[in-house]
Amino acid sequence: xPLPLQPERSVVTVCAYCGVGCALEAQTRAGRIVRMLPWxxxxxxxxxxxxxxxxxxxxYNDPDRVRTPxxxxxxxxxxxxxxxxxxxxxxxxxxRGVQQRHGVRSIGAVSSSRCTNEExxxxxxxxxxxxxxxxxxxxxxxxxxxxxxxxxxxxGAGAASxxxxxxxxxxxxxxxxxxxxxxxxxxxxxxxRRVRQGATLLVIDPRRTETVSSPHCQATVHLALRPGTNVLxxxxxxxVIVTEGLYREAFVRERCEWPExxxxxxxxxxxxxxxxxxxxxxxxxxxxxxTLARRYAAGPNSAIYYGLGVTEHSQGSTGVMCLGNLALAxxxxxxxxxxxxxxxxxxxxxxxxxxxxxxxxxxxYRFVSDPEVRASFEAGWGxxxxxxPGLRLPNMFDAAVGGxxxxxxxxxxxxxxxxxxxxxxxxxxxxxxxxVLQDLYRNETSKYAHVLLPGSSALExxxxxxxAERRVSRVRQVVPPLAGLQDWEVVVRLMxxxxxxxxxxDAGEVLLELASLTPAYSGLSFELLERIxxxxxxxxxxxxxxxxVLHLERFPRANGLGTFMLTGYVPxxxxxxxxxxxxxxxxxxxxxxxxxxxxxxxxxxxWHPEDVLEISAADAIARGIRDGEQVQVSSRFGSTQxxxxxxxxxxxxxxxxxxxHAESRVNALTSDRSDWATNCPEYKVTAVEVLRVAAxxxxxxASTQAxxxxx
Amino acid sequence: MSSPAHxxxxxxxxxxxxxxxxxxxxxxxxxxxxxxxxxxxxxxxxRNHLRSYWEPRMRAALLAHIEAGAHGLAxxxxxxxxxxxxxxxxxxxxYGPPRA
Numbered sequence: 001x002p003l004p005l006q007p008e009r010s011v012v013t014v015c016a017y018c019g020v021g022c023a024l025e026a027q028t029r030a031g032r033i034v035r036m037l038p039w040x041x042x043x044x045x046x047x048x049x050x051x052x053x054x055x056x057x058x059x060y061n062d063p064d065r066v067r068t069p070x071x072x073x074x075x076x077x078x079x080x081x082x083x084x085x086x087x088x089x090x091x092x093x094x095x096r097g098v099q100q101r102h103g104v105r106s107i108g109a110v111s112s113s114r115c116t117n118e119e120x121x122x123x124x125x126x127x128x129x130x131x132x133x134x135x136x137x138x139x140x141x142x143x144x145x146x147x148x149x150x151x152x153x154x155x156g157a158g159a160a161s162x163x164x165x166x167x168x169x170x171x172x173x174x175x176x177x178x179x180x181x182x183x184x185x186x187x188x189x190x191x192x193r194r195v196r197q198g199a200t201l202l203v204i205d206p207r208r209t210e211t212v213s214s215p216h217c218q219a220t221v222h223l224a225l226r227p228g229t230n231v232l233x234x235x236x237x238x239x240v241i242v243t244e245g246l247y248r249e250a251f252v253r254e255r256c257e258w259p260e261x262x263x264x265x266x267x268x269x270x271x272x273x274x275x276x277x278x279x280x281x282x283x284x285x286x287x288x289x290x291t292l293a294r295r296y297a298a299g300p301n302s303a304i305y306y307g308l309g310v311t312e313h314s315q316g317s318t319g320v321m322c323l324g325n326l327a328l329a330x331x332x333x334x335x336x337x338x339x340x341x342x343x344x345x346x347x348x349x350x351x352x353x354x355x356x357x358x359x360x361x362x363x364x365y366r367f368v369s370d371p372e373v374r375a376s377f378e379a380g381w382g383x384x385x386x387x388x389p390g391l392r393l394p395n396m397f398d399a400a401v402g403g404x405x406x407x408x409x410x411x412x413x414x415x416x417x418x419x420x421x422x423x424x425x426x427x428x429x430x431x432x433x434x435x436v437l438q439d440l441y442r443n444e445t446s447k448y449a450h451v452l453l454p455g456s457s458a459l460e461x462x463x464x465x466x467x468a469e470r471r472v473s474r475v476r477q478v479v480p481p482l483a484g485l486q487d488w489e490v491v492v493r494l495m496x497x498x499x500x501x502x503x504x505x506d507a508g509e510v511l512l513e514l515a516s517l518t519p520a521y522s523g524l525s526f527e528l529l530e531r532i533x534x535x536x537x538x539x540x541x542x543x544x545x546x547x548x549v550l551h552l553e554r555f556p557r558a559n560g561l562g563t564f565m566l567t568g569y570v571p572x573x574x575x576x577x578x579x580x581x582x583x584x585x586x587x588x589x590x591x592x593x594x595x596x597x598x599x600x601x602x603x604x605x606x607w608h609p610e611d612v613l614e615i616s617a618a619d620a621i622a623r624g625i626r627d628g629e630q631v632q633v634s635s636r637f638g639s640t641q642x643x644x645x646x647x648x649x650x651x652x653x654x655x656x657x658x659x660x661h662a663e664s665r666v667n668a669l670t671s672d673r674s675d676w677a678t679n680c681p682e683y684k685v686t687a688v689e690v691l692r693v694a695a696x697x698x699x700x701x702a703s704t705q706a707x708x709x710x711x
Numbered sequence: 712m713s714s715p716a717h718x719x720x721x722x723x724x725x726x727x728x729x730x731x732x733x734x735x736x737x738x739x740x741x742x743x744x745x746x747x748x749x750x751x752x753x754x755x756x757x758r759n760h761l762r763s764y765w766e767p768r769m770r771a772a773l774l775a776h777i778e779a780g781a782h783g784l785a786x787x788x789x790x791x792x793x794x795x796x797x798x799x800x801x802x803x804x805x806y807g808p809p810r811a
Contacts, residue, residue, distance in 0.1 A: 135766075360763055369762065677764070679737070
């Protein structure tokens with residue numbers, strides 16, 4: 001065996017994939033990354049990592065990387081290479097031109113959870129201080145925006161109440177609409193370890209996931225509910241807790257608004273939420289609902305972990321409120337081993353949420369419509385700010401189709417692939433007069449862009465990420481940016497070119513500025529992170545090295561009390577019909593990541609070369625579909641082709657696929673229905689029909705797909 | 712991309728920020744959430760939601776539709792949207808997720 005090559009340099013940084021945010025040691029030799037090692041001192045991973053963080057780093061110097069700025073006058077023209085100066089001037093003139101023709105509010109920006117806190121903060125500043133409007137959103141809009149809304153309504157803070165290690169104190173673990181074994185693998189391992197030690201595992205998920213059943217780890221109760229019935233089932237769980245007197249009255253009286261508890265109690269006591277009524281409606285055994293409710297309430301320490309299976313629904317925010325209500329009613333907050341914890345998808349979704357890339361709040365979740373808050377940002381930034389909330393991402397596309405919204409700066413996102421109802425998004429992109437995209441690669445969205453600025457990956461820049469447990473860690477530059485500039489430097493150049501003079505020495509100076517305007521981040525600095533490694537917000541005068549568990553004595557609401565929201569069940573309007581009799585739901589697998597932009601450019605693709613459609617044998621046989629056969633999947637919104645695979649993980653009536661490959665066009669199927677409060681798309685429920693494809697002999701099904709996206 | 716004729720805002724309104732049908736669906740969903748609350752709180756909840764989260768052109772289009780007869784809107788949505796025009800309601804200066 002040859003000895004491994006000795007690295008010349010070693011840098012500790014944070015993984016750019018999921019919300020666990022593992023600390024990794026990146027080793028380089030001759031200026032190239034040769035190894036990624038999980039770092040033992042990392043407080044979220046303790047020396048563990050998964051096959052994405054460990055192996056899927058080659059994307060950074062993939063031949064596909066955009067290495068030079070590209071510009072063009074119209075999307076029908078070929079790209080022209082340009083210098084940074086030329087491209088930035090072109091972008092600034094293009095965006096200002098749209099505003100001159102169509103008004104100040106006719107352009108907007110979108111930031112990405114793949115970018116650092118500093119970059120996300122600067123992008124909101126670009127929109128608010130330089131564009132002069134609040135049309136700024138981020139990709140959490142389409143994943144965890146209901147978390148912020150639903151948790152702040154009930155327990156006052158839209159973030160995980162616990163640190164990951166807290167699960168080692170839990171007696172009961174309730175997982176709702178999440179599959180941490182695949183989606184958040186390092187945390188998934190910690191969860192399984194606790195189950196092996198004897199904790200009870202309860203799962204609510206339409207699919208028999210790896211979390212439900214895998215070697216050495218079995219759920220005690222699994223509610224395989226019909227997609228779209230979360231709120232019904234969670235209200236039914238609450239019904240059992242309330243009518244059987246399982247709630248903790250002392251906790252509710254001391255820490256919550258009692259009259260609101262009584263109102264909620266009356267709502268969920270309604271016979272329509274009795275398991276015997278709600279269970280059959282959701283496709284569940286009533287007794288299983290009762291068992292789950294009793295186990296959760298009994299604790300003594302019960303912890304909730306949930307994912308996009310809760311949020312990506314027309315009642316996503318209501319579903320999150322249900323979880324907040326349950327934890328409050330059973331006294332499962334304010335100590336180790338309990339809590340309500342969103343499992344965030346991307347590495348920096350929590351940071352994206354915290355740092356003001358929202359049309360209605362500045363960094364720190366403070367409302368643009370609030371005069372006092374606005375005054376503090378006006379003082380900090382030296383400009384007058386728009387007092388009105390801006391357009392949300394889906395509304396930007398709606399307004400682009402309508403003609404009122406004409407230009408965009410998109411940082412590190414591919415909405416044409418990742419946003420729902422793809423045909424609608426493409427119509428919107430085509431309608432816009434000027435689109436600036438910053439990304440690592442040409443993607444589906446770059447087909448509709450006028451400027452493509454080379455992005456820098458997390459391996460090429462300095463800054464911070466905030467993981468799903470509120471932990472802020474240093475992102476450290478491992479290799480220089482391929483195209484010469486870090487993303488935050490590009491945003492600063494664009495600000496200057498658009499007439500807002502500003503300079504920062506380094507990303508650390510941006511962190512100091514955002515800390516001065518964001519209470520929960522006020523104590524953060526590169527110096528602190530050098531000294532203690534990482535810190536969970538709030539990091540402030542009261543907690544100079546951060547806070548592991550929230551809500552110890554009070555909830556961060558005006559009166560310090562938790563409260564109960566009325567969570568009536570409103571079925572989604574996306575329904576099965578004779579024409580679309582099956583429900584499609586979506587998820588992720590271990591080796592690939594989201595839209596696959598990075599992982600598909602690594603050998604990880606050998607583990608998952610294509611997305612497949614999981615279908616029950618009963619549904620397949622009824623349609624004459626053989627295992628492994630190519631099928632046409634159609635919804636009211638569009639259609640695509642996938643390979644069907646018989647699966648015992650899904651119940652009859654439900655089909656499932658992943659969305660890691662652009663060719664799968666899963667979002668050609670998804671609807672434009674969205675969460676009532678946040679417009680988070682209802683990705684998890686789409687009525688579809690699945691039919692055999694009679695492919696002509698010798699022609700592969702993929703090559704018969706004639707679609708605009710592939711063209 | 713046109714919506715049924717009866718859904719169009721009156722001709723005096725500015726160009727629609729988005730399809731009225733979509734706005735009415737969104738307003739209806741907000742109304743559905745607040746339906747279990749007593750009428751006064753439901754209206755206040757709708758008002759605060761629209762004020763905190765809806766871009767002004769979206770609010771204006773909804774109000775124009777209400778002035779034109781409020782076709783298809785639940786009472787708590789109409790009452791909540793009307794509060795947007797009421798200075799006294801603005802004095803409460805409450806923003807954010809619904810207050811229980």
